[in-house]
Amino acid sequence: EDKVVQSPLSLVVHEGDTVTLNCSYEVTNFRSLLWYKQEKKAPTFLFMLTSSGIEKKSGRLSSILDKKELSSILNITATQTGDSAIYLCAVSYGNTGKLIFGQGTTLQVKP
Amino acid sequence: NAGVTQTPKFRVLKTGQSMTLLCAQDMNHEYMYWYRQDPGMGLRLIHYSVGEGTTAKGEVPDGYNVSRLKKQNFLLGLESAAPSQTSVYFCASSYGNEQFFGPGTRLTVL
Numbered sequence: 001e002d003k004v005v006q007s008p009l010s011l012v013v014h015e016g017d018t019v020t021l022n023c024s025y026e027v028t029n030f031r032s033l034l035w036y037k038q039e040k041k042a043p044t045f046l047f048m049l050t051s052s053g054i055e056k057k058s059g060r061l062s063s064i065l066d067k068k069e070l071s072s073i074l075n076i077t078a079t080q081t082g083d084s085a086i087y088l089c090a091v092s093y094g095n096t097g098k099l100i101f102g103q104g105t106t107l108q109v110k111p
Numbered sequence: 112n113a114g115v116t117q118t119p120k121f122r123v124l125k126t127g128q129s130m131t132l133l134c135a136q137d138m139n140h141e142y143m144y145w146y147r148q149d150p151g152m153g154l155r156l157i158h159y160s161v162g163e164g165t166t167a168k169g170e171v172p173d174g175y176n177v178s179r180l181k182k183q184n185f186l187l188g189l190e191s192a193a194p195s196q197t198s199v200y201f202c203a204s205s206y207g208n209e210q211f212f213g214p215g216t217r218l219t220v221l
Contacts, residue, residue, distance in 0.1 A: 004153075006153075009151070032208065034209065034210075041214045041215055042115075042201060042212035042213060042214050042215055043154075043201075043212050044212075045209050045210075045211075048208060048209055088153060088154070090154075092208065096142065096159065096161050096167075097142045097144075097205045097206075097207045097208065097210065098144070098156060098159060098169070099144075099154075099156070099210060100156075100170075101146075101153035101154040101155070102153050103151055103152060103153045104151075104153050
């Protein structure tokens with residue numbers, strides 16, 4: 001059975017800390033791995049990682065895909081209260097763009 | 112561009128009632144999806160469509176039906192609502208890679 005597992009499920013840090021969120025997957029016909037940030041409403045896209053693009057960076061956020069270990073990490077440096085959200089990892093598979101989501105990691109950044 | 116829109120934003124139903132959730136996108140995407148999100152379970156795919164006139168089952172399709180009569184619209188129907196269908200429903204559209212999500216519909220079934 002295809003699955004995506006995230007850890008930890010929740011995390012509380014203080015502003016300025018660095019956090020690492022983990023995502024592991026067992027999915028047949030893997031195409032790409034995506035990270036989303038969800039605040040109060042819809043998930044918003046952060047990164048997409050594929051076999052040809054295994055590392056992405058945007059400001060304080062960065063992500064790496066390890067295809068050998070079937071996993072990915074999302075790093076956030078110098079965290080801010082605005083980083084508080086649920087971070088969702090999803091794997092795209094097959095040729096219809098379907099996604100399998102992990103449970104999400106709830107990050108709380110305290111002032 | 113409005114992106115992906117969903118109506119209604121909130122709805123309360125009694126057990127056994129029916130309703131339809133509407134999703135519309137203006138990005139000319141071929142693929143559209145309906146998800147439900149429950150606490151601690153991420154998003155789970157209910158049904159999806161790879162083009163106008165086509166639909167397929169996702170991970171949790173029971174109790175739901177869908178239709179894609181026009182490319183820009185994807186409707187999700189509940190024929191006889193049950194308390195287990197209390198959830199937040201998200202619609203998404205895609206050109207095959209990144210999915211773009213609507214703002215969600217919070218549905219409560221009493």
